[in-house]
Amino acid sequence: MSRLAGKVAAVTGGTVGIGRATVERMVEEGAAVGILDILDDEGKALVTELAAKGFKVEYWHCDVADEDQVKKAIDGVAEHFGKLDVIVNNAGIAGPNKPTDELTEEEWDQVQAINVKGVFFCTKHAIPHMRAAGAGSIINLSSIYGLVSAPDIPPYHASKGAVRLMTKTDAMTYAKEKIRVNSVHPGFIWTPLVEKHMQTMDDPEAARQATAELHPVGHMGEPDDIAWGIVYLASDESKFMTGSELVIDGGYTAH
Numbered sequence: 001m002s003r004l005a006g007k008v009a010a011v012t013g014g015t016v017g018i019g020r021a022t023v024e025r026m027v028e029e030g031a032a033v034g035i036l037d038i039l040d041d042e043g044k045a046l047v048t049e050l051a052a053k054g055f056k057v058e059y060w061h062c063d064v065a066d067e068d069q070v071k072k073a074i075d076g077v078a079e080h081f082g083k084l085d086v087i088v089n090n091a092g093i094a095g096p097n098k099p100t101d102e103l104t105e106e107e108w109d110q111v112q113a114i115n116v117k118g119v120f121f122c123t124k125h126a127i128p129h130m131r132a133a134g135a136g137s138i139i140n141l142s143s144i145y146g147l148v149s150a151p152d153i154p155p156y157h158a159s160k161g162a163v164r165l166m167t168k169t170d171a172m173t174y175a176k177e178k179i180r181v182n183s184v185h186p187g188f189i190w191t192p193l194v195e196k197h198m199q200t201m202d203d204p205e206a207a208r209q210a211t212a213e214l215h216p217v218g219h220m221g222e223p224d225d226i227a228w229g230i231v232y233l234a235s236d237e238s239k240f241m242t243g244s245e246l247v248i249d250g251g252y253t254a255h
Contacts, residue, residue, distance in 0.1 A: 003235045005030035008081040010074055012064050012122060013091030015042040017191030018141065021223035022088055022230050023057065024050070029231055032056035034077030037091070038063050056081070064091045064118030067125075074125045084129035086234045089119045089163075090141045094193055095155040097200045108155045115159035116166070123170060127179065135178035139233045140167045141226075142183040144249050153197070164245065171243030180242035182233050187249030188214070189221040216251030 009026055013019040014035035026033050027050055035057065037043045043059035050057045058080055062073035078084040095111035096103065119140055130136025145153075146160035164183050171181040188194055188211050201207035212219050229248050232238050247253060 001029060003029040003231060007031045007085040007234065008083050009086035009088065009234060010034040010036055010077045010084060011088040011090060012036045015039045015046055017193060018189060018223045018226045019090045020046065021227035022090065025227040025231050026234065027055035027057055032081045035059045036062035036073050064122060065113040067121045070121040071125045078129040083133045084126060085133055086137045087122055087126040088139045088230055089122050091118055092141060094153055094197045097153050097197065100154045111155035111159050116162045119163055119166060130179045131177060137234050138170065138179065138181040139230055140183045142185050144185055144187050144252050147185055147253050168243045175242055182241060182244050182246060184226060184229055185245055185247045185249060186226045187221055187252040189223060189226060191223060214252060216254060221250055
């Protein structure tokens, strides 16, 4: 219960799915956590629930595609809790499930703005606080589709490939400042994002079963499967790990 004792973290997209599970596991392990999201009602409700249990947690409204909002929120977390040690760049969208030749520029740009530019903005404004703290851990949520691909959601796949390489570049750039940067690559995890993606299929239930079977273990993952990996990367247990890909995918990419 103390793997993250004394650490302060910010988690984007922290109100639902993987983000919410990450917040819950982090506070249980002793971290103070700032939740960043655009789902204000859900964020405030989560703070109320966790604060009632004695955990240190607060919520900031933050659209990660808006640099001013990102800076204000990250500065707010650091000011409120006294520092910033960890940022989890989790916020993301799947975008439209269309072939490349049917996509509009606006549809493409929206996915890149949240999934790629959002990671850039959050990293940019977290770095000064981590320098002040003397160390830090930046954890970027990529995907199995930052490693392999499939014939669907082209903007999403492109964005997650970008996050993977951004992670490696920043890992090398900031290593001597004791700021570690790693990416996490989940398989299909049953979250609102994945559920919404399944709803774009002709037969959502059949699509869910077929997707589960793509994983050698025979089922999709749960948010906690990813959250515990994030806890590891946030902790000092992973102090020798940077520029790496933590793949938690039920064997999907082992094909």
